[in-house]
Amino acid sequence: MSRFIPVRETILAAAILVLMFLIASRFPGFVAPSNLANVFNDTSPLIILALGQMVVILTRCIDLSVAANLALTGMAVAMINVAMPGLPIPVIIAIAILTGSFMGAINGILVWKLAIPPIVVTLGTMTIFRGIIFLISDGKWVNSHEMSPAFTGFPRAELLGLPVLSWIAVATVLIFAVMMSRTPLGRSIFAVGGNPHAAVYTGINVGKTQFLAFVISGALAGLTGYLWVARYAVAYVDIAGGFELEVVAACVIGGISIAGGIGSVGGAVLGAIFLGVVKNALPVVNISPFWQLAISGSAILIAVAFNARAGRTKGRIILKSAEKPVGATP
Amino acid sequence: MSVFKKLAASAALAGAMLATPAVAQDNVRIALVVKALGIGFFEAAAEGAEEAAAELGNVEIIYTGPTDTTAEGQIEVINALIAQQVDAIAVSANDTDALVPALERAMQRGITVISWDSGVAPAGRQLHLNPSSNPLIGNMIIKLAADHLPDGGEVAVLSATTTSTNQNTWIDEMNKVMGNYPGIEVVATVYGDDLADKSYREATGLMQSYPDLDAIIAPTSVGIVAAAQAVVDAGKVGEVNVTGLGLPSEMAGAVESGASQSFAIWNPIDLGYSATMLAYELSQNGVEAAPGAEIPMGRMGSLTLDDNNEGAMADPFVYDASNIDQFKSIF
Numbered sequence: 001m002s003r004f005i006p007v008r009e010t011i012l013a014a015a016i017l018v019l020m021f022l023i024a025s026r027f028p029g030f031v032a033p034s035n036l037a038n039v040f041n042d043t044s045p046l047i048i049l050a051l052g053q054m055v056v057i058l059t060r061c062i063d064l065s066v067a068a069n070l071a072l073t074g075m076a077v078a079m080i081n082v083a084m085p086g087l088p089i090p091v092i093i094a095i096a097i098l099t100g101s102f103m104g105a106i107n108g109i110l111v112w113k114l115a116i117p118p119i120v121v122t123l124g125t126m127t128i129f130r131g132i133i134f135l136i137s138d139g140k141w142v143n144s145h146e147m148s149p150a151f152t153g154f155p156r157a158e159l160l161g162l163p164v165l166s167w168i169a170v171a172t173v174l175i176f177a178v179m180m181s182r183t184p185l186g187r188s189i190f191a192v193g194g195n196p197h198a199a200v201y202t203g204i205n206v207g208k209t210q211f212l213a214f215v216i217s218g219a220l221a222g223l224t225g226y227l228w229v230a231r232y233a234v235a236y237v238d239i240a241g242g243f244e245l246e247v248v249a250a251c252v253i254g255g256i257s258i259a260g261g262i263g264s265v266g267g268a269v270l271g272a273i274f275l276g277v278v279k280n281a282l283p284v285v286n287i288s289p290f291w292q293l294a295i296s297g298s299a300i301l302i303a304v305a306f307n308a309r310a311g312r313t314k315g316r317i318i319l320k321s322a323e324k325p326v327g328a329t330p
Numbered sequence: 331m332s333v334f335k336k337l338a339a340s341a342a343l344a345g346a347m348l349a350t351p352a353v354a355q356d357n358v359r360i361a362l363v364v365k366a367l368g369i370g371f372f373e374a375a376a377e378g379a380e381e382a383a384a385e386l387g388n389v390e391i392i393y394t395g396p397t398d399t400t401a402e403g404q405i406e407v408i409n410a411l412i413a414q415q416v417d418a419i420a421v422s423a424n425d426t427d428a429l430v431p432a433l434e435r436a437m438q439r440g441i442t443v444i445s446w447d448s449g450v451a452p453a454g455r456q457l458h459l460n461p462s463s464n465p466l467i468g469n470m471i472i473k474l475a476a477d478h479l480p481d482g483g484e485v486a487v488l489s490a491t492t493t494s495t496n497q498n499t500w501i502d503e504m505n506k507v508m509g510n511y512p513g514i515e516v517v518a519t520v521y522g523d524d525l526a527d528k529s530y531r532e533a534t535g536l537m538q539s540y541p542d543l544d545a546i547i548a549p550t551s552v553g554i555v556a557a558a559q560a561v562v563d564a565g566k567v568g569e570v571n572v573t574g575l576g577l578p579s580e581m582a583g584a585v586e587s588g589a590s591q592s593f594a595i596w597n598p599i600d601l602g603y604s605a606t607m608l609a610y611e612l613s614q615n616g617v618e619a620a621p622g623a624e625i626p627m628g629r630m631g632s633l634t635l636d637d638n639n640e641g642a643m644a645d646p647f648v649y650d651a652s653n654i655d656q657f658k659s660i661f
Contacts, residue, residue: 035538042531143580143582143583144555144582144583145583145586145658232556233555233559233583238525239526240525241525243527280534283531283532283534283535283538284535284538284539286539289492289520289521290492
């Protein structure tokens with residue numbers, strides 16, 4: 001049975017439903033379709049970043065620089081927009097993705113060629129990126145009235161009832177679902193994380209795969225950088241401060257093993273949605289703000305505990321004959 | 331104004347009787363030392379200082395400061411001013427304590443020293459001019475909301491973090507004067523942690539939880555901008571007024587879209603004007619800076635000093651559609 005229905009994802013989806021039921025009992029408006037669409041839209045940046053982070057974590061690495069990468073790219077494109085208001089949005093998006101990929105590649109090169117532990121590399125680049133934002137912006141803000149209407153309007157333009165921001169998240173999920181299950185790169189990412197030594201023997205370049213994972217994560221962070229700045233219509237040094245931890249939390253809740261090799265696109269998406277529901281529900285259910293942090297944290301711990309229990313049933317019995325006496329005793 | 335004119339007249343009379351004609355013709359040189367040159371806020375303060383100088387007549391303003399916001403740079407500037415034997419120094423300090431020795435030396439040479447905006451420890455100045463005070467700010471933020479709600483209504487506060495000292499003090503002060511605003515009810519206080527995304531989400535949540543909400547008061551520059559954006563995105567411009575404390579350059583878009591009718595922050599022009607007036611009073615009219623003293627500062631009224639020789643200039647200045655264009659390029 002469990003081969004056909006993934007256990008983790010089912011439990012997590014059920015947990016999200018229970019959570020929404022509890023919220024609806026206190027604030028019925030939360031589960032109205034229009035509000036759920038808003039919640040999904042609000043969670044879209046987290047979904048996109050969680051998918052990038054998933055790829056990195058699967059290869060036994062971690063990318064703590066995503067939020068700083070997002071902020072730097074966001075500031076860069078915002079300043080480009082102020083300098084050249086006529087630049088079309090597709091060009092802006094291409095610049096954002098390229099800038100983000102470049103910063104991801106820096107992480108990747110350091111991990112691949114210099115073999116520095118990823119947590120150290122990305123902790124360093126995180127600080128460096130934030131510093132660079134300060135240098136290029138002089139600590140000043142880029143404000144909504146300075147940005148062009150097209151720049152801030154793109155993520156909120158409606159297409160078939162949902163904002164473009166949501167559609168970008170949906171598209172990213174679909175692309176990743178195909179990439180992780182149907183392409184050599186996707187499979188090699190699992191192989192590298194699952195057993196690096198075995199991966200080498202099958203002809204997979206472990207370092208290069210990790211490098212590519214960082215580039216993918218960087219590209220998504222860059223894309224999100226533009227979307228973020230356009231959505232909140234403001235760019236400054238500290239935007240998305242501490243968001244990298246939320247992204248890692250979404251992955252962990254989604255059942256992506258920090259040890260690498262185990263995880264799924266569905267898990268990462270559900271993990272992000274779980275956090276998104278919690279974050280959007282707390283302001284409306286009238287819980288004292290002093291409790292909110294504690295509740296957020298507890299929700300994460302409970303979700304991870306569920307995952308750990310689900311993960312424990314992983315052991316497989318190879319010799320069917322040896323199973324019988326064990327099964328017969330109780 | 332009339333008080334000031336009398337004082338100015340008596341000062342001029344005293345000067346004519348006591349001083350030699352040569353000294354009377356000399357301009358009074360007041361140095362406005364800022365945190366760093368090239369910052370819009372301080373350029374505007376210098377503008378105010380020039381206004382005061384023009385009003386006083388015989389005053390020359392020396393607008394100066396280091397090129398970066400360091401205490402070392404300011405000490406060099408102050409030493410140069412001492413060598414030039416200026417009459418008064420009004421400083422917005424980069425460091426509370428580091429400037430004290432240099433400023434003490436200036437006072438020993440008979441130079442009047444005051445600090446404004448960002449203060450110096452009491453030993454290093456005769457008085458300190460605060461742009462505003464906590465009670466004035468607390469009153470202003472609720473007044474901004476109430477002014478647009480003649481029939482009363484529901485307002486909510488969007489603060490920074492639960493532990494921000496400034497915001498908590500202002501909200502406490504606001505609650506103390508709630509009795510003066512009958513019909514205005516504060517339905518909730520939420521915390522956006524000075525993060526754009528969390529503030530946006532909290533503002534959206536407020537509009538959902540309280541469908542009749544009339545105003546969001548955000549006494550924090552990140553929160554007020556995020557709340558204005560949330561109101562625009564929710565299509566509630568005109569129903570929910572976002573107000574509080576923000577910078578004109580950051581709030582220009584919100585005022586333009588109508589999400590914010592008005593907001594407040596100190597006015598740098600008034601600040602530079604008042605600092606110059608105070609420096610002049612102390613230096614030329616023999617006014618003693620002591621606790622309890624009331625020192626006139628031209629069109630801004632007078633400054634009352636507390637036990638630390640500090641005083642608050644005025645209510646925060648209100649910005650709205652009528653003056654935002656003038657100030658958005660300043661700071």
